[in-house]
Amino acid sequence: MPKxxxxxxxxxxxxxxxxxxxxxxxxxxxxxxxxxxxxxxREIELDITNLAACRxxxxxxxTVIHLAGVPSPEAPFEAILPVNIGGTYNVFRAASxxxxxxxxxxxSAQAIEGYPLDVQVRTDMPVRPKNLYGVSKxxxxxxxxxxxxxxxxxxxxxRIGAFEQASDxxxxxxxxxxxxxxxxxxxxxxxxxxxxxxxxEPFAIVHGISDNRFKRLDxxxxxxxxxxxxxxxxxxxxxxxxxxxxEPA
Amino acid sequence: MPKxxxxxxxxxxxxxxxxxxxxxxxxxxxxxxxxxxxxxxREIELDITNLAACRxxxxxxxTVIHLAGVPSPEAPFEAILPVNIGGTYNVFRAASxxxxxxxxxxxSAQAIEGYPLDVQVRTDMPVRPKNLYGVSKxxxxxxxxxxxxxxxxxxxxxRIGAFEQASDxxxxxxxxxxxxxxxxxxxxxxxxxxxxxxxxEPFAIVHGISDNRFKRLDxxxxxxxxxxxxxxxxxxxxxxxxxxxxEPA
Numbered sequence: 001m002p003k004x005x006x007x008x009x010x011x012x013x014x015x016x017x018x019x020x021x022x023x024x025x026x027x028x029x030x031x032x033x034x035x036x037x038x039x040x041x042r043e044i045e046l047d048i049t050n051l052a053a054c055r056x057x058x059x060x061x062x063t064v065i066h067l068a069g070v071p072s073p074e075a076p077f078e079a080i081l082p083v084n085i086g087g088t089y090n091v092f093r094a095a096s097x098x099x100x101x102x103x104x105x106x107x108s109a110q111a112i113e114g115y116p117l118d119v120q121v122r123t124d125m126p127v128r129p130k131n132l133y134g135v136s137k138x139x140x141x142x143x144x145x146x147x148x149x150x151x152x153x154x155x156x157x158x159r160i161g162a163f164e165q166a167s168d169x170x171x172x173x174x175x176x177x178x179x180x181x182x183x184x185x186x187x188x189x190x191x192x193x194x195x196x197x198x199x200x201e202p203f204a205i206v207h208g209i210s211d212n213r214f215k216r217l218d219x220x221x222x223x224x225x226x227x228x229x230x231x232x233x234x235x236x237x238x239x240x241x242x243x244x245x246x247e248p249a
Numbered sequence: 250m251p252k253x254x255x256x257x258x259x260x261x262x263x264x265x266x267x268x269x270x271x272x273x274x275x276x277x278x279x280x281x282x283x284x285x286x287x288x289x290x291r292e293i294e295l296d297i298t299n300l301a302a303c304r305x306x307x308x309x310x311x312t313v314i315h316l317a318g319v320p321s322p323e324a325p326f327e328a329i330l331p332v333n334i335g336g337t338y339n340v341f342r343a344a345s346x347x348x349x350x351x352x353x354x355x356x357s358a359q360a361i362e363g364y365p366l367d368v369q370v371r372t373d374m375p376v377r378p379k380n381l382y383g384v385s386k387x388x389x390x391x392x393x394x395x396x397x398x399x400x401x402x403x404x405x406x407x408r409i410g411a412f413e414q415a416s417d418x419x420x421x422x423x424x425x426x427x428x429x430x431x432x433x434x435x436x437x438x439x440x441x442x443x444x445x446x447x448x449x450e451p452f453a454i455v456h457g458i459s460d461n462r463f464k465r466l467d468x469x470x471x472x473x474x475x476x477x478x479x480x481x482x483x484x485x486x487x488x489x490x491x492x493x494x495x496e497p498a
Binding site: 077081085086089093111114123124125126127128129130131132134135138139141142143145146149150205 | 326330334335338342360363372373374375376377378379380381383384387388390391392394395398399454
């Protein structure tokens, strides 16, 4: 039987890309797409600030991929608290109560972005958020560790880097280049988060960036624990883009 | 001029001990004692879930010692969220807005208590909370890192161990013994948190336990960054207690 996967925030930027990717995989998964409003048949309405609604939605689900949240690093804390912290608690609480086996949590590179810019951050270092959004993601990682080790819900927290199409290389800053994640690489990383064997160790923090020549976030754990094999490299994308841009028209 | 120190949760278990200790120091500090209700002259009413009230209370304060919070590791998350997370945000936000130089935050050993019991935890390891109270303390540490590095409010997060009088040694479990903090040691640690020079590095996580023969939490950073010199050792307290208890009456 195919695994039942519920995605929160399925209509968001990353959610849409992930759903398109999973749809190419020959119906390997039974997908439930949750977001604040439902448009097509596969979608269900879910407000993660409603714990009872999360419990209902998670019945008979194997894995929850939790992408829903206030996505802006600049959002005021009053907006972040109920959704990114309260809502993430609800997602884990409901997953535990409903017998969900695994939660894959969309954390963010913002959880560690306060380190000096020339430091390569490893997953075994303490968090150092750059902003209050990053604080909320650090808090989500703490929920994940709690529910994995204390309540038996396997959990992977993916610190997602700068999610941009390669064609948008001109929008990327130096920091973004070193933290870039190609959408295709990230989608494949999420599949590995669903499939990885976590029986020995029920929790992982992994970094979600591409195979960039210079890396803000170390990929050792993503490779070792999940078998992640990123393909893209922002620096070659950038170099080729610059070269083409400098050619006479 | 003496430093102005505001203590939140001043009437709590640790707050009361700390105030008594600071009162022995020849009026070295100008104290403002904040709690939900004010009883004597030095006390002010402050509900940390009220951001505007925090801003008012923090005017002309040099250092805030933030002890207020739901103290029970077993508290339901609905009780913890607004006070330990929302309230701690308010304390840091108001401190930053009011120009407070430093916040000393009462974190807890519960933030790392999910590690296997024979692991000695260092401050450079990721959090692993044992309960939702511990998650809220981990979140408080993330606030502290954010406000220290990004908004210039110096911050020390003290992971407080098992705070018990030595005379209550019979109440202590094996875990408590290795995480015990004698009230006198903890009070002296708080003074060092007020006095330490943090100009080179504006943030520290330090462990607040005594000089126990076996330590659940490593004290290297407490000693190196603050000059902490704990005096008590739970294991000798325990041994002496057992010895006396086994003597004929």
